[in-house]
Amino acid sequence: MGLLSDPNRRRALISLLTRLNAPICVLCYFAGVCWFMGLAFEPFTLRTYMSENAMGSTMVEERFPSGERALATGREFAAHKKKVGGMPVDWLVKTMQARGLEVFTQSFSRTLPFPDENKERYIVKGTNVYGILRAPRAPRTEALVLSAPCSPGDNNNQAVGLLLGLAHYFRSQIFWAKDIIFLVNEHDLIGMQAWLESYHHTNTTGMDWSPLQGRGGSIQAALSLELSSDVITSFDIVLEGLNGQLPNLDLANLFYAFCQKIGVLCTIQGKLQRNDWDSVSGYSHAVQTMMLMVMKQASGRPWGDHGLFLRYHIEAATVKGINSFRQYKTDVTTVGRLLEGIFRKLNNLLERLHQSYFFYLMPSLSHFVSIGYYMPAFGLLAVILLLRALDLWVQFANPPAVTADGVADIERQSSPGVLSVLTPLVISHLTGAALYFLPTRFQETAVEHFPVSETEAVVLTAIAVYTAGLALPHNTHRYLLTQLLIYDS
Amino acid sequence: MLADDMACNHRNPKPATVFSHKNMELNVYGDDVEVDYRGYEVTVENFLRVLTGRLPPSTPRSKRLLSDDRSNILIYLTGHGGNGFLKFQDSEEISNVELADAFEQMWQKRRYNELLFIIDTCQGASMYERFYSPNIMALASSQVGEDSLSHQPDLAIGVHLMDRYTFYLLEFLEDIHPASKANMNDLFKVCPRSQCVSTPGHRTDLFQRDPGSVLITDFFGSVRKVEITTEAVNLTDPIKQVEESSPIQNILD
Numbered sequence: 161m162g163l164l165s166d167p168n169r170r171r172a173l174i175s176l177l178t179r180l181n182a183p184i185c186v187l188c189y190f191a192g193v194c195w196f197m198g199l200a201f202e203p204f205t206l207r208t209y210m211s212e213n214a215m216g217s218t219m220v221e222e223r224f225p226s227g228e229r230a231l232a233t234g235r236e237f238a239a240h241k242k243k244v245g246g247m248p249v250d251w252l253v254k255t256m257q258a259r260g261l262e263v264f265t266q267s268f269s270r271t272l273p274f275p276d277e278n279k280e281r282y283i284v285k286g287t288n289v290y291g292i293l294r295a296p297r298a299p300r301t302e303a304l305v306l307s308a309p310c311s312p313g314d315n316n317n318q319a320v321g322l323l324l325g326l327a328h329y330f331r332s333q334i335f336w337a338k339d340i341i342f343l344v345n346e347h348d349l350i351g352m353q354a355w356l357e358s359y360h361h362t363n364t365t366g367m368d369w370s371p372l373q374g375r376g377g378s379i380q381a382a383l384s385l386e387l388s389s390d391v392i393t394s395f396d397i398v399l400e401g402l403n404g405q406l407p408n409l410d411l412a413n414l415f416y417a418f419c420q421k422i423g424v425l426c427t428i429q430g431k432l433q434r435n436d437w438d439s440v441s442g443y444s445h446a447v448q449t450m451m452l453m454v455m456k457q458a459s460g461r462p463w464g465d466h467g468l469f470l471r472y473h474i475e476a477a478t479v480k481g482i483n484s485f486r487q488y489k490t491d492v493t494t495v496g497r498l499l500e501g502i503f504r505k506l507n508n509l510l511e512r513l514h515q516s517y518f519f520y521l522m523p524s525l526s527h528f529v530s531i532g533y534y535m536p537a538f539g540l541l542a543v544i545l546l547l548r549a550l551d552l553w554v555q556f557a558n559p560p561a562v563t564a565d566g567v568a569d570i571e572r573q574s575s576p577g578v579l580s581v582l583t584p585l586v587i588s589h590l591t592g593a594a595l596y597f598l599p600t601r602f603q604e605t606a607v608e609h610f611p612v613s614e615t616e617a618v619v620l621t622a623i624a625v626y627t628a629g630l631a632l633p634h635n636t637h638r639y640l641l642t643q644l645l646i647y648d649s
Numbered sequence: 650m651l652a653d654d655m656a657c658n659h660r661n662p663k664p665a666t667v668f669s670h671k672n673m674e675l676n677v678y679g680d681d682v683e684v685d686y687r688g689y690e691v692t693v694e695n696f697l698r699v700l701t702g703r704l705p706p707s708t709p710r711s712k713r714l715l716s717d718d719r720s721n722i723l724i725y726l727t728g729h730g731g732n733g734f735l736k737f738q739d740s741e742e743i744s745n746v747e748l749a750d751a752f753e754q755m756w757q758k759r760r761y762n763e764l765l766f767i768i769d770t771c772q773g774a775s776m777y778e779r780f781y782s783p784n785i786m787a788l789a790s791s792q793v794g795e796d797s798l799s800h801q802p803d804l805a806i807g808v809h810l811m812d813r814y815t816f817y818l819l820e821f822l823e824d825i826h827p828a829s830k831a832n833m834n835d836l837f838k839v840c841p842r843s844q845c846v847s848t849p850g851h852r853t854d855l856f857q858r859d860p861g862s863v864l865i866t867d868f869f870g871s872v873r874k875v876e877i878t879t880e881a882v883n884l885t886d887p888i889k890q891v892e893e894s895s896p897i898q899n900i901l902d
């Protein structure tokens with residue numbers, strides 16, 4: 161007879177389960193944590209490799225010449241930005257048109273759920289400016305996006321300058337097979353979301369935006385550029401997007417391949433590569449990098465303007481130029497060459513990036529762990545829940561206190577009544593609904609009657625619901641125990 | 650038959666040209682190139698139909714082989730291949746057995762006099778192993794178990810322009826002119842291992858003549874054999890014939 165249909169064997173298995181439940185759970189927990197920590201150990205990881213055949217092995221010789229001009233344009237942009245006190249829309253439109261792009265603007269406004277603490281405003285208004293470089297000979301079915309945010313103050317001026325410099329250089333090339341959209345977005349994520357929503361004709365956030373007058377084809381890949389200094393010492397890539405979504409690993413592989421080719425120092429999570437994986441400090445460095453990636457994904461917020469593209473199945477990443485205290489500096493021409501090379505490779509794509517992994521962790525830029533390797537760790541932690549549930553089920557079926565004789569035990573398979581199971585189910589659903597609706601609904605009432613701000617009101621309501629819920633398990637447990645006693649007697 | 654249009658690809662910085670080397674000396678996609686099957690028409694079925702002549706009656710003459718028992722045929726194949734197959738269009742393959750059977754069908758119907766088969770793929774020699782029809786000579790760029798490699802990349806475009814065997818074969822053939830007396834033994838020596846990295850191979854056992862006596866121009870250069878006949882042929886005057894048969898001439902007069 162089979163393992164589970166033979167009553168003797170089943171009884172033995174069940175008794176094993178109940179007897180060793182706690183040790184097995186502890187073992188699973190320990191194994192899960194060790195497995196996860198072990199993932200950062202280099203021999204257990206795989207080297208990154210380019211999976212997409214279209215972005216194959218041959219590299220192009222990049223020839224972007226005008227880094228200095230890009231910096232000058234950036235300074236002009238900064239001056240105009242200061243003069244206007246926001247986004248210099250007219251100057252950007254004029255400059256992009258001078259470079260031969262089809263320029264369009266989009267205005268948007270968003271009502272914030274909580275007023276901005278700094279500026280006491282409810283509505284954020286802004287304008288996006290974007291220019292489309294049409295592919296000289298190709299049909300307008302596909303597009304690539306290069307974006308730079310228009311940030312207040314001294315940030316990201318060089319990024320916009322480089323964007324315009326690259327636009328000028330790309331315009332004189334005839335080998336583009338996809339339209340390239342150069343986008344300067346205001347208010348970072350809000351502007352980017354407005355642009356994407358309008359581009360894809362959706363409206364998920366309820367923002368007000370003017371429809372886009374000009375459009376490219378379906379976007380194959382996007383790169384967001386952040387550069388705030390004239391020279392950089394390293395180049396960082398940010399992959400984590402909204403809800404922890406990641407772009408295809410091939411985008412990171414592409415970035416790393418070009419970093420190696422051009423000879424720029426490249427980092428991920430702001431951390432450099434290290435060669436000493438067998439030492440303790442090397443291993444802890446890798447663990448830190450990996451855990452930083454895990455935390456950033458867990459936070460759910462997009463860590464760059466690229467994060468919003470991922471929802472539309474567009475592979476996107478943010479590249480940041482970082483200027484720290486290092487001897488070797490890289491100038492903007494080299495950065496331009498790196499971007500040119502990346503765009504030429506993306507130009508060769510015939511299909512969307514899909515050959516490489518979508519779920520992965522990177523302990524360093526040259527090594528990765530795919531979902532097939534880190535899921536078992538979570539699986540082990542989930543097995544603990546399963547074991548505890550089985551233990552509880554077995555206890556319900558055969559309460560250990562009431563055992564007259566061995567044989568009678570197996571016969572008496574009294575399953576708990578529907579009501580006793582339904583009650584905690586309904587209560588937990590109600591609690592969930594309360595947590596979901598109450599904080600935002602009662603926000604205004606709370607602000608009126610209590611001396612708290614809107615954000616504090618939301619948090620405090622949630623805490624109140626949690627505190628009320630603390631009493632629930634105790635009550636349901638007591639209720640269930642009384643039910644069991646009724647059944648027994 | 651060209652499956653990919655590289656000359657007119659949007660990514661070609663030098664449109665309508667395919668150069669053999671980055672020095673841009675020789676444009677192999679010049680004015681004298683005529684492509685009969687392009688793009689999605691290049692399938693195994695179409696290829697075998699062209700060879701065996703089993704085409705629908707509506708097929709234009711430019712898409713037919715139009716060969717008879719006095720024709721010498723040159724077949725040159727290149728692309729991705731392996732042990733016993735050549736890849737067509739990402740979704741199909743032609744096997745060496747199919748090819749051998751197609752050639753046998755051609756022989757049965759006397760659709761060729763002599764056939765020269767050149768293949769430049771990985772493990773190309775496997776493609777001619779199965780031939781069994783007479784008068785076939787075959788050359789391949791690599792033996793079974795070897796890869797055929799490409800020549801040099803052009804860093805302005807970002808691709809390798811040509812395969813090694815094809816490059817050296819082209820270099821050799823550019824020196825052949827219609828009056829050349831070079832024979833097949835010279836062709837077998839093209840691209841030795843030092844240049845090609847793989848070992849080119851050839852097969853001559855099915856060929857009835859000795860390879861040393863076969864001129865390269867028998868297959869290349871459109872050199873046709875002229876036969877002198879001593880008999881006289883009477884040609885009737887075509888204009889008189891038309892005058893007798895059609896009354897329209899009288900109206901025009």
